[in-house]
Amino acid sequence: MRQVRVHGADDVRVDEVDPPVPGARDAVVTVAACGICGTDLGYIRHGGLAGPGPEPMPLGHEMAGVVEWVGADVDAGLAVGDRVVVHPGNDELGRIGNGSPEGGLARDLLVRDAARGDRLFPVPAALPLDVAALTEPLNVGIHAVEQSSATPGETVAVFGCGPIGLAAIAALRDRGVDRVVGVDLSARRRELAVGLGAEVALDPRTDDVWRELARRHGSSRSMFGTAPATDVYIEASGAARVITDFVDRARSGARMAVVALHYEPVATNFLLVMAKQLTIRGSIEYPARFEAGLELLARRDLSTLITDRVPLDRFGDALGRLTDGKDCGKVMVMIGDVR
DSSP states (O other): OOEEEETTTEEEEEEOOOOOOTTTEEEEEEEEEEEOOHHHHHHHHTTTSSOOOOSSEEEEOOEEEEEEEETTTTTTSSOOOOOOOOOOOOOOTTTTTSSSSSOOSEEHHHHHTGGGGSSSEEOOTTTTTHHTHHHHHHHHHHEEEEHHHHOTTTTTEOOSHHHHHHHHHHHHHTTTTTTTEEOOOOOOHHHHHTTTSSSEEEOOOTTOOHHHHHHHHHHHEEEEEEEEEOOOOOOSSHHHHHEEEEOOOOOHTTTEEOOOOOOOOOOHHHHHHHHHHOOOEOOOOOOTTTTHHHHHHSSSSOGGGGGEEEEEEGHHHHHHHHHSTTTOOOEEEEEEEEO
């Protein structure tokens, strides 16, 4: 079968590999669709999880498909033919597509220890499997909102309207937070942000973002001067300046959740963090219930998050959509039947 694997720095290929060999506690899922994201770009750039390893590293951790095989020790509640979303894992089992021997950018995916009961989740009949594959990135956005502690009535700025920032906007609106401003360089992503519920989306090249935040959210005066009264910031851009500007220009008591990947250290004025009593929290991976993303997809039509659908044998084209200007939402690799 075909599988996308990283062989070294900037060396990613669609290989022919042997199909998985499952055990009694495992399941095999025929993948219908699998998203690709900035994390995958990082793995490709570095040649693997932390550089090249002894074996090529499979990619793909945002997948949905159909159960093809179930081990004898797996609970009877899971059956061949079930449409499912796969939890990529975040423990000793290994993270699918994140350094383990398995990856979702393949026809057949081995799900180790499916008998444990928290790896496969049923997809509602009305939900296409490519949309269901948004569960993983949507959960990342949901968790960022959780880490921000945003509540209805508060004002929020989301910096970076790629798939995770867009997921955060959708999650904010779902929990009743209506006054959300998006910020992104891409016109397409700004359009998507407004479509998903942002009041407005700003272009930092042409808009004075901090003045616009003050105009829309009001101003707050303190010993540090006048600042936007914005309560919450979600950093999903990966731009170091967003963090330094937050520390320098946010109001006292403002909060930030950092969900973007920052590969380089960011200089921070901790005197201002202390004096303004700012809160900066990291956010990685998912809410306690992985089903949360799937349930949100069932409540709200978020299919517009997917802007590109590309077959597996054109994986290079899919990768190009992410690397050539990032003027897109979620890029979904189509592998099987999504009905």
